[in-house]
Amino acid sequence: MDGGSVKRLALIALLASVAAIAGCAPSKSGLLARWNPFYNEDPYDPRQYGPTIDERVEEIRELARRAPRMSPDERDQVSQDLGRRLQAETSMAIKLELVRALGAFETPMADTALRMALSDPDPEIRRTAVKAWGRRQSPQAIQMLSQTLSSDTDLDVRMAAAAELGNFKDRAAVEALGVALEDSDPALQLRAIESLRLATGRDYGADVAAWRQVVQGGEPTNFERPSIVERWFKWR
Numbered sequence: 001m002d003g004g005s006v007k008r009l010a011l012i013a014l015l016a017s018v019a020a021i022a023g024c025a026p027s028k029s030g031l032l033a034r035w036n037p038f039y040n041e042d043p044y045d046p047r048q049y050g051p052t053i054d055e056r057v058e059e060i061r062e063l064a065r066r067a068p069r070m071s072p073d074e075r076d077q078v079s080q081d082l083g084r085r086l087q088a089e090t091s092m093a094i095k096l097e098l099v100r101a102l103g104a105f106e107t108p109m110a111d112t113a114l115r116m117a118l119s120d121p122d123p124e125i126r127r128t129a130v131k132a133w134g135r136r137q138s139p140q141a142i143q144m145l146s147q148t149l150s151s152d153t154d155l156d157v158r159m160a161a162a163a164e165l166g167n168f169k170d171r172a173a174v175e176a177l178g179v180a181l182e183d184s185d186p187a188l189q190l191r192a193i194e195s196l197r198l199a200t201g202r203d204y205g206a207d208v209a210a211w212r213q214v215v216q217g218g219e220p221t222n223f224e225r226p227s228i229v230e231r232w233f234k235w236r
Contacts, residue, residue, distance in 0.1 A: 100128060
């Protein structure tokens with residue numbers, strides 16, 4: 001056995017003795033663990049690379065839950081951080097959770113991030129951003145949802161925007177839904193009618209002509225009353 005081998009064995013024996021004297025098992029991140037020839041770190045354990053996806057999602061959700069209890073300065077700081085993380089993130093699951101969380105922060109920083117999310121190439125991100133805007137009862141939210149309803153290229157995103165506009169008891173939301181009412185897709189038309197029912201508190205069934213009058217600020221007089229089947233599906 002050469003001198004180098006003897007030295008290495010002596011070093012290993014010394015480190016093992018120190019660990020035994022300390023009376024503790026070597027940690028996965030500790031120096032002794034890396035030198036211990038009997039230690040075998042699980043190469044498939046995701047925790048060795050940092051927090052898991054589930055842990056990161058829960059951390060983001062906790063920030064959203066705490067938002068109402070934060071001070072204005074803290075909300076600004078957290079929403080700015082969430083916006084930066086959204087720009088740099090590559091995981092779809094984390095990006096979606098960041099967009100949802102931003103909906104809980106009514107700050108200029110959050111608004112900027114959510115506006116950008118409405119232009120994301122992925123329709124799922126845009127649809128999630130639409131729902132985040134729907135949580136805000138503000139003129140800006142109506143504007144963002146109206147623009148998405150009229151200009152987005154994905155039907156599901158437009159359907160989501162039409163659905164969220166139904167939660168606003170506002171004339172601007174009613175007028176915005178008129179765009180969907182004129183769409184050639186029957187599913188979007190029906191979604192617009194349902195949202196108009198919610199936004200106005202009126203019910204003209206599936207009579208598109210009557211709803212057009214409502215959108216224009218008129219009061220329908222001759223309209224097709226909802227059928228028994230329509231009323232059953234509405235209230236079931």
